[in-house]
Amino acid sequence: MADPKQQQYLSMTFAGSTFLLPGTTGFTIEQRENLTVNEDSDGNASAWRVVRNDRFPAYALDGHFQVVRRVDWERAVFVDSTSGSIGVIVDDVHLLARAQAQVAPFTPLGTAPTSVGPLFGGAWISENGVALVLDPNALVAYLEGLGD
Amino acid sequence: MGRASQDNIHTLTIPTQIGTLIIPSATIAEVLNVPSMTPIPFAPPWVSGVIAWRNTAVSVVSFEALLGTSPLPPVSASKIVVLYPLPGRNRWEFFSIMAVSEPRPQEVNNSAIALPADELPQSPYIAAGLKLRDQPFFIPDFEALRKTFYPQS
Secondary structure (H helix, E strand, O other): OOOHHHOOEEEEEEOOEEEEEEOOOOEEEEEHHHOEEOOOOOOOOOEEEEEOOEEEEEEEEOOOOOEEOOOOOOEEEEEEEOOEEEEEEEOEEEEEOOOOOOEEEOOOOOOOOEOOEOOEEEEEEEOOEEEEEEOHHHHHHHHHOOOO | OOHHHHOOEEEEEEEEOOEEEEEEHHHEEEEEEOOOOEOOOOOOOOEEEEEEEOOEEEEEEOHHHHOOOOOOOOOOOOEEEEEOOOOOOOOOOOEEEEEOOOOEEEEEOOOOEEOOHHHOOOOOOEEEEEEEOOEEEEEEOHHHHHHHHOOOO
16 A cells, blocks of 8 residues: 555445545446446345446445445445456545545454455544545455355 | 662553453553544454544454453443554554553562462463452463464564
8 A cells, every 4th residue: 555645535435434445546436327236135236337248246335344235325436456346335425635634554453354454454533533444455355255 | 779669560450341451551652531433344353443542543452352251332431541562563553452440550569479370361361460469460461462463464
């Protein structure tokens, strides 16, 4: 991860929790109407972004990053990956001004949940408390493990 | 300075639900009231969350959960004891322990009696124990904590 103090961050809120994504990460914000919603109650994906002959899933997550199925959503953030992109459904998403995000390095304790390491690599300290900064590679690795 | 005072070790006693921990004061950065705590997805059960402290994010460790019991949520008397990073760790890697009430300073000298093994909690995270004025105190095993906190390194 680049020097966290020099970066811009994307703020993503879902399930009442806010997480930051480094602005150097490739991402696309898609509106629900541009996605193919999973009408089947089975499966983990809530929707797919269809690009030519490929489709890339988007997942609704709870505050513990467990998959939930929900109907009341309007947009998803798709993070670029080596296989295309993979998405998270969000309630709010906006870019934080560079000066606004004072991000400190942070090492989560315990065993990392993904093969590429911890899900979080920093923390934004504000008057509202702590918002964790996602490691894009770990986020992609985690989401790719969820399947359709 | 006499020999007796040279042998005194300044410590802080930290009350928890599994007993009172005793830790050298030099390892402790600050004691504070419990601020707002952010949960950490995928954190082990012994991490209660993360707090903002001096522009740093500090994990809060439940010693109760480390020792296999369920921690109670913080109460008004609870305190957060922030400890300096463990040896070999980065300078920002402070961590903290939740205390159920106000920690107290305690000087320890050679009059302290070592607790026998059968009076210690059966846990790799307790290195030893002391009895002071008939009260037991448990000394954390910082090397065991380091291995559990940072298993990848």
